[in-house]
Amino acid sequence: MTRPAGRLAPAAAALALLALLAAGAPAKAAGDALETVPVTRVDGVPHLGANELARLLDAAKFWRPDVRKLVLRSGAHHLVLTVDNPFVVADDRTLRLSSPVISLRGELQVPVELLESLPRDSALARLYYDPRRGRVVVLPAGGTLGAPRVAVIESATRITFPIDGSGEVTVANRSRQHFRVRFDAFFTGALPESLPGDGSILRLRSIPTSTGSAFELALSPEAQAFRIARSPRAGRVTLEFSPRLGPGLEPFAPEGPRGVRPIHVVVIDPGHGGADAGVTVGDAVEKDLTLALARQLRFELERRLAVRVVLTRDRDVALSIEQRAQAANKARADLVLSLHFDGFPAAAARGATVYCPPATFASRDAEARAGGPGRPVAVLPWSDVATRHAVQARALGDAVLGVMELRGLGPVRLRERLPLTLLGVNAPGILLECATLTAPRDRARVAQPSGLTDLAAGIADGIVAYQRND
């Protein structure tokens, strides 16, 4: 778009005005849920701010002060809103709203009833007003997802969601303990208050996601396989959990043995090294701290678990990711701990974080049993081989963080994302950020003579709990 130079001054003034309007909105936490926009009630009528309406429609705004009109343009569509006027022009149609567009604290407010009358085609975002939550959201391709029904039919547990579109359904985590499914649809319903006592679903909750909606289920050990049945014509999606594998059913992620976990070899990978110092704050240098902690932890584990402990490096040397993975695989590690210390631009960030691989893998044997010899087998890149052990890695991460939190070494966080240092590692493993060096309290604790000893003892406690597998 080109713009004559003579119009720059009014444009700049308008930009300043719009920026001022936008500046009134407080920063919103994004980590909690799908982004939604709250409505403002004026005389009991829900209104949506024109700035938010434009953003949700992915529209550019053109303000015409002479006629007090705001034009929103998104692709081939346009909307014309006039202050104190109930008539809205949407493309070639004129719509009459039951109450006018108003100006409130310098921003136009549009009655949400307009959303129902907006053009419906793939070029324009479809907006949905959820009266229960008093918020507006951009509907994903799958439309809306209603309240699920849970039923047990012939030993299989089925959870059925009504859906008004044909959006994608993705299994984001195949573990039984943290089975997660993501819908490309906005959840407008409510979860059931109780679950059938004879079913496989132990817990069901809605979890944050940046698009659509997502749920996490905890399943009983009796559940052996699952399937997703989509019925677009009937307007529903069913998740079925079965006590046996069979055609059309998919297995869960491999879990390893039940009961006490055998641990013979532990590989400790001290992060960074050589020219790569990692996070450095004052005298605290990450590569030195990881090596010192690795030696302490080796001492603790050999003393308490009678295991062989292998360090990927026992001196200040740089290692490639391949060399670290090779050391772990060559030692036939039963578990791998990649030790790091964190750093963050804000001093308020502190505590420990675990990164572990996501449970996206289903075992090849189970796949073959489920689908028969003709079933295609998904190829797993060797770099992602750690995802085969994701369930055990998550258990290890939970155990270590649980102990650290009890010992006051938190706050703790767990992120299911395959870390770089576990690429090509064929064993259960985690990357542990043991403390945050940019946080004065964490740094002071680590600098104390007992700091690393306490940390090593805590991590060793976590490994013992993981081994016990209660």
Next chain:
Amino acid sequence: MKRRVLVVTLILAVLAWAGWRWTQRRPGLHERPAAVDTASAGFRAVQLYFASPGGDSLVGEARELVEPATLHERVAALVRELDRGPARGGVAVLPAGTSVRFAYLDPDGLLTVDLSRSFVQGFHGGADAEYLAVASLVRTLAANLSGVKRVLLVCGGEPIATLGGHIPLDRPIDASDWP
């Protein structure tokens, strides 16, 4: 008789014409759409994502931009705003001086963004800072560019293995994986 029918028809026609004229004069009912003024500047409200001060998650911040004309300009403007940093509450995690060299969106929703070398060279931090730098970038791009499902980051025209040694960046990043 014929004359009476003719008179009634004429009266009805006159009434219909008058009614039509009257509805035409009612304000608003047939208001012409305001011409989209392409000569003046358009503005676009965008949602930027910065890290929360505790390093746990992202916080959103609304901002206004002069309407960029092309995809490249839109991506570049978003990254420029992230580089400017937050105005309220958040923490800037994108390495200082990061800019966009090239952007391409394929029909399957894969957005490839070629960033300046400052993206890698300017990074100093741990895994949290790295995780949230990538999250801030991917979430901001996906939230403001319709059709973006995955983002592939390259730097100086070349693939990058990682930013700080903790998160692999050699593969497309699913936008829905960053709540």
